[in-house]
Amino acid sequence: xxxxxxxxxxxxxxxxxxxxxxxxxxxxxxxxxxxxxxxxxxxxxxxxxxxxxxxxxxxxxxxxxxxxxxxxxxxxxxxxxxxxxxxxxxxxxxxxxxxxxxxxxxxxxxxxxxxxxxxxxxxxxxxxxxxxxxxxxxxxxxxxxxxxxxxxxxxxxxxxxxxxxxxxxxxxxxxxxxxxxxxxxxxxxxxxxxxxxxxxxxxxxxxxxxxxxxxxxxxxxxxxxxxxxxxxxxxxxxxxxxxxxxxxxxxxxxxxxxxxxxxx
Amino acid sequence: xxxxxxxxxxxxxxxxxxxxxxxxxxxxxxxxxxxxxxxxxxxxxxxxxxxxxxxxxxxxxxxxxxxxxxxxxxxxxxxxxxxxxxxxxxxxxxxxxxxxxxxxxxxxxxxxxxxxxxxxxxxxxxxxxxxxxxxxxxxxxxxxxxxxxxxxxxxxxxxxxxxxxxxxxxxxxxxxxxxxxxxxxxxxxxxxxxxxxxxxxxxxxxxxxxxxxxxx
Numbered sequence: 001x002x003x004x005x006x007x008x009x010x011x012x013x014x015x016x017x018x019x020x021x022x023x024x025x026x027x028x029x030x031x032x033x034x035x036x037x038x039x040x041x042x043x044x045x046x047x048x049x050x051x052x053x054x055x056x057x058x059x060x061x062x063x064x065x066x067x068x069x070x071x072x073x074x075x076x077x078x079x080x081x082x083x084x085x086x087x088x089x090x091x092x093x094x095x096x097x098x099x100x101x102x103x104x105x106x107x108x109x110x111x112x113x114x115x116x117x118x119x120x121x122x123x124x125x126x127x128x129x130x131x132x133x134x135x136x137x138x139x140x141x142x143x144x145x146x147x148x149x150x151x152x153x154x155x156x157x158x159x160x161x162x163x164x165x166x167x168x169x170x171x172x173x174x175x176x177x178x179x180x181x182x183x184x185x186x187x188x189x190x191x192x193x194x195x196x197x198x199x200x201x202x203x204x205x206x207x208x209x210x211x212x213x214x215x216x217x218x219x220x221x222x223x224x225x226x227x228x229x230x231x232x233x234x235x236x237x238x239x240x241x242x243x244x245x246x247x248x249x250x251x252x253x254x255x256x257x258x259x260x261x262x263x264x
Numbered sequence: 265x266x267x268x269x270x271x272x273x274x275x276x277x278x279x280x281x282x283x284x285x286x287x288x289x290x291x292x293x294x295x296x297x298x299x300x301x302x303x304x305x306x307x308x309x310x311x312x313x314x315x316x317x318x319x320x321x322x323x324x325x326x327x328x329x330x331x332x333x334x335x336x337x338x339x340x341x342x343x344x345x346x347x348x349x350x351x352x353x354x355x356x357x358x359x360x361x362x363x364x365x366x367x368x369x370x371x372x373x374x375x376x377x378x379x380x381x382x383x384x385x386x387x388x389x390x391x392x393x394x395x396x397x398x399x400x401x402x403x404x405x406x407x408x409x410x411x412x413x414x415x416x417x418x419x420x421x422x423x424x425x426x427x428x429x430x431x432x433x434x435x436x437x438x439x440x441x442x443x444x445x446x447x448x449x450x451x452x453x454x455x456x457x458x459x460x461x462x463x464x465x466x467x468x469x470x471x472x473x474x475x476x477x478x479x480x
Contacts, residue, residue: 060381088390096387106382110400119396120386172386 009072011036011207012176017056017066026052027063028231034176039208041218043242044228045255050211053228054178057209058098059091070097071175096124099169103181105161107153113140113164114149117171125172139167143197159190166197170206177201179210195221215259219243227252269452272439279435280456286349286421286431290356291414297357298364303394305365306372316365323362329423331355336427352424356417363413371406372398404475411468415461422457432456 010033019027026049034040042050055061057068059076062085068075075094078084086094107116114136121132140146143163145156153161162182169177179198183191195217202208202221212218218225218239225242227235229251235242247253305316323331335358336351346354375398383393425434436453440446 058385060384092384092387092389092392094387095384098385100382100385102378102382102385104378106376106378108379108382108397108401120388123392123396124387168386 010034011038011071012057012209013067013069013072014053014057015067015069017053017063017068019052019056019061019063026231027056029066030228030231030233032226032233032236034207034209036207037205038223039202039210039221040224040226041222041239042209042211042226042228043213043215043218043255044234045258048228049231050228051180054100054180054209054211057176057178058095058100060100070094092124096120096172097175099172099174099177101162101165101169101177101179101182103184105153105158105165105185107161107164107168109153112150112152113145113156113167116153116164117168120168120172135171136167139171140164142200143167144193157190158186159193162186162190162194163197166194166201170201176207176209179208179212181211181213183212183214213259215243227255229255268439268443268445269448272435272443272449272452275439276432276435276452276456279430279432282424282430283418283421283432284460286353286356286424286429287414287418289353290360290417290421293353293357294360294364294417295410297361299368301361302365302368302372305369307390320362320365323358324366326359328356328359328420329426331359332423332427348427349424349429352427352429356420356424359420360413360417364410367406367409367413368402370409371402374405375401404472407468407472407475411464415464418460418464419457 012032012034014030014032016029016031017027018025018029028049030049030053032040032053042053044050052061056063057070057075062076073094076086076091078086085091107113108119111119114133117136117139118129118132121127121135122129125132127135137146137149140149143166145160145163145167148156148160148164153164156164165182182198183194186194191214195214198208198210198217199221220239222239224236225239226233227242227249235247235249235252241247242252243256245253245256247256301316301319304312305320308316326334332352332355335346335355336348339346339351379397379401380393383397388396421431422433424431425437428434430438432453436449440449443449
């Protein structure tokens, strides 16, 4: 590690992470750094390991080797390179430091929009009901759903549900927000409202790692883009470089060409 | 005929109290044991899962009556002498526990994996995830078969009479033994059992409606 990177250590530091499901290697020695305030987007063909990588960052998925650190702390395993999992309590505390927004929203259907946001605030952060309610209302306001605080998820549109999903994640004040194809399950006309929320969070300096198929959004909102193929990082760089049609990376060029063919 | 019934009532009431007591014990004990073992079956490490699976499949494959005789007449062979009441309650509880395990597995298994993951992602511990996210949703699916099981437990408790315990069934038989009037007393007995179970299903339906807001 160079002196420069020691002076400004990455908030998220993924090093040589590998993972296999049986004989299939889904992650091959993936390394990736995200600095505080950066928005890093992971793109790539399906099956390239993007989502698995994201899920490893908050240890919804374990990995076989390598290390993932957030703010210098090893995520899923105890220190000193052991493969010993952290305790349940420890893991829960680590996960509370990362927010995650899911492709299928995964709101709790038995709780209202506000209730979804308040659960973590009361049970994990130890806030009182009243405090949690205030925070929930603040964030619902931020995502444009102040009037839906007492609605159940089933009463909300997909776009509204996903905005509650985002509010639920950011209300916990995570160090980093993980977004897993959060617009893929939405009707096209609802994508915009969700991306607008993400963009405003980015402007506020929220550190984000996202997987998306929205190339225009990735180009406009990302500090850097990571292109993954076959479980490995194939290219990293600023959006202009990565999305340039004349890239020399063969795989990336094929991916982008296919992408353009199917999306325009 | 009415006179005989009136004459028998106080005696039947005592038997009925025993029936309710046995049913209550079996239902409460099997609920606790069944939920704990059911959670072990769904979330536990492999050896525990296997142990619970074997327990549940074995118990459910044996008639309750055989189980009851086994506990009462069989276990003394290995030095375990249970009084008839507790032998009967244990056997019925074992049987019911195996059922509760299956109800729980079905109900919890019907909750999408994303719910657990979302609960993990906000930093809830395993116990918190069950308490605040999984169980409240699984409850609606758990309730109908479980209430069915409760009514089965009330009906099944009549088997304890075969170990000489004076529950409602045994009380009825004893009255018949004195009066030789089988028909009216069996009808009365049937009505009492029915009243209990019908009240239970009514309560269950009302509860189910209260939780109907949860989407499938």
